[in-house]
Structure formats: C-alpha cells, structure tokens
Amino acid sequence: MIRREVIGRATTPEGGVVELVREASGFVLYADARILMTSRTHGSEEAMARIACHHVGARPRPRVLVGGLGMGFTLRAALDRLPADAEVVCAELLPAIVEWHRGPLGPLARQAIDDPRVRVVVGDVAEVISAAADEPFDAILLDVDNGPIPMTVVENWWLYAAPGLAALRAAVQPEGVLVVWSAGEDDLFRERLVAAGFATEEVRVAARTGRRKRRGRGETHVLWIGTRGAST
Numbered sequence: 464m465i466r467r468e469v470i471g472r473a474t475t476p477e478g479g480v481v482e483l484v485r486e487a488s489g490f491v492l493y494a495d496a497r498i499l500m501t502s503r504t505h506g507s508e509e510a511m512a513r514i515a516c517h518h519v520g521a522r523p524r525p526r527v528l529v530g531g532l533g534m535g536f537t538l539r540a541a542l543d544r545l546p547a548d549a550e551v552v553c554a555e556l557l558p559a560i561v562e563w564h565r566g567p568l569g570p571l572a573r574q575a576i577d578d579p580r581v582r583v584v585v586g587d588v589a590e591v592i593s594a595a596a597d598e599p600f601d602a603i604l605l606d607v608d609n610g611p612i613p614m615t616v617v618e619n620w621w622l623y624a625a626p627g628l629a630a631l632r633a634a635v636q637p638e639g640v641l642v643v644w645s646a647g648e649d650d651l652f653r654e655r656l657v658a659a660g661f662a663t664e665e666v667r668v669a670a671r672t673g674r675r676k677r678r679g680r681g682e683t684h685v686l687w688i689g690t691r692g693a694s695t
Contacts, residue, residue: 473559505536507684510668511642512540518640519601528600529553530588531607535572554588595634603641610645611652628659641689661689
C-alpha cells in the first residue's frame with residue numbers, strides 16, 4: 464500500500480494552503496485540507512475540452528485559453544483535439560503547480576505544458592481575460608476553482624459576476640465559446656451568463672472518464688456552455 468505522502472505545498476495570495484498529496488488512489492490536490500481535485504476523476508475536465516474543440520477545432524489557427532492548469536487533464540484533452548497550428552494559453556495562478564508539472568504531475572497529462580503550442584502564463588487568469596479584448600480567443604475554458612462559489616481564492620468571484628462575465632464575453636471571438644466548470648448547479652450564475660449576452664446551455668457530465676451518467680449513480684459535474692453570436 465502506498466503511504467500518504469505530501470509531495471508539495473503552496474500558499475495562495477490570500478494565505479490559503481494548497482497541497483499535492485500522493486495517496487493509494489492517486490494524486491490529490493487539497494485546498495485548506497479540502498479535496499480540490501484528484502487524478503481519478505477527470506471526465507468532466509476532458510468533456511470541457513471536447514465541447515470547446517467541437518466548436519472551434521476546425522477554425523484556422525484557433526486560439527484557446529485554458530484557465531487553470533490543475534492536474535493538466537483539460538489542457539491535454541484540448542491539445543489532443545486541436546490542430547498543429549493552434550495556440551493555447553494556459554493561465555495558472557500558483558507557480559508551484561506549474562513546477563509540479565515539471566516533476567510528479569507531468570506524466571498524468573503527458574507533459575502537456577511542454578507542447579510547442581502551449582504558452583503557460585503564471586498569474587491571474589482575470590488579467591489575461593481583461594487584456595484579450597484586442598485579440599480575443601476562439602474558446603475559453605474556465606476551471607479555476609470549484610465553480611461560481613470560489614473555494615481556493617476568494618477574488619475569483621469577479622470572474623463569475625457581471626463585470627467578469629462582460630470581460631469574458633469581450634475576450635471571446637464572435638461565434639466563439641466559453642465553457643465553465645462547476646462542481647454543482649447554480650441557477651443564479653446561469654442567469655448571469657444569459658444577461659451577459661451568452662447563448663447558454665447547461666450540461667451534466669460524469670466526473671470519471673469512461674462512465675456514462677446513470678440516474679442516481681456516479682458523481683457528476685456541471686458545465687456551462689456560453690456561445691457568442693456572430694454579430695454581437
């Protein structure tokens with residue numbers, strides 16, 4: 464049996480503690496002793512990439528923003544579906560997570576951050592989004608916390624409120640797509656997406672890879688899919 468091993472520890476800008484732990488079940492990221500993500504449950508992260516790439520993968524030189532590196536599953540799934548001329552910006556707030564991908568986490572996502580199509584930005588994804596109005600992305604995949612109710616960084620609320628959603632809309636090309644990950648439903652957030660001008664769809668997806676959602680069985684997560692009109 465693998466003994467529980469704390470591999471690394473990082474502090475968020477607000478003083479919270481994020482730990483990378485190896486357990487018998489695999490790797491686990493904890494935020495202030497609460498499970499943030501595990502290496503066993505990444506079906507919804509891969510679904511994010513699949514949905515986004517379905518919308519924009521056929522475009523010439525698609526530009527994609529992945530907000531939140533995490534364990535790299537969303538980034539890897541996007542890279543597997545995007546063409547060779549794609550540009551992928553991955554914004555990660557915590558430098559330690561990027562460093563862990565150069566070490567123990569690297570094999571999980573097949574060294575995704577080393578792909579020549581990828582540019583890793585260590586910093587707040589909100590800053591990348593705010594600066595993108597002049598050069599919008601074809602797709603934005605946003606998975607920076609536990610959803611509209613921030614778990615690791617309180618300031619992430621901005622992304623899910625009206626000012627952040629307005630910035631996100633400006634950062635997406637016409638007919639582009641925004642995909643937002645959440646651990647659960649949030650009717651008020653869906654209403655804010657619509658009010659921000661996104662045609663919005665909410666889908667539930669299986670948390671684990673390869674498992675279809677069956678009524679009452681298996682953990683599921685929520686994805687909000689927001690598309691921007693061609694002329695708005």
